[in-house]
């Protein structure tokens with residue numbers, strides 16, 4: 001007759017074994033875990049590689065969402081500082097730095113036109129369209145000692161004025177305008193140059209640029225008259241890019257720090273006239289070369305000596 005199993009030594013249920021694992025059970029678990037690990041690591045690593053491949057194929061995305069995969073792979077090989085693409089526009093600190101440098105090279109800039117009264121300046125600026133300041137000065141050095149008030153010029157008349165300014169381009173039209181604006185100053189403003197944009201722009205031959213120069217240079221108003229030089233410098237450097245002079249003027253008035261507004265006009269004109277020239281800008285000697293965004297800078301070793 002089979003012997004009954006002793007009641008005090010029943011086989012341990014699996015759950016109990018799990019609750020009080022013996023060294024063997026723990027060892028088995030450890031072994032199972034260590035056996036499984038290489039497998040799962042291999043799978044994970046393969047998956048990682050697959051994802052990495054996918055990511056490499058996809059166009060990279062930046063916060064702005066504008067980078068391409070090519071750009072990203074290029075930039076990945078560059079240090080972080082170089083990777084950061086500069087904006088096409090100068091930042092406010094860069095603009096401050098730009099004017100600080102222009103100011104230190106020329107603390108008191110002014111127009112190169114010779115004048116001794118707002119009226120003389122108005123006439124000189126009116127004559128300077130499509131002419132050089134040097135050419136205008138040559139003419140006005142002869143004219144102003146003879147006639148330098150609205151009444152005197154009006155008295156000269158168009159035919160009397162022409163011989164003085166015949167060396168300046170478009171002198172026929174300019175003579176007619178200067179005599180007419182002189183008469184208007186007598187008729188409407190008591191022979192004085194008005195300190196008012198609308199009144200200035202209402203004068204014959206006086207446009208926004210001339211009005212801005214007179215307001216800025218004769219009356220100390222913080223205006224900026226955008227001529228060909230300022231237009232070029234503002235666009236090349238990234239200071240205030242714009243498709244026409246009004247857009248550039250408005251851009252400049254927004255970005256030029258207030259403390260530089262009064263003189264910005266002169267600094268930018270002089271910079272455009274003597275350094276940032278139309279045909280071959282003198283980039284190697286340009287004091288703002290490192291800030292400037294112009295892509296086709298004239299090559300040469302940087303040597304900042306001129307504003």
Ligand code: SF4
Nearest residue numbers: 276281283286292294
């Ligand atoms: S670096 Fe060259 S293009 Fe730029 S502002 Fe200077 S002269 Fe002009």
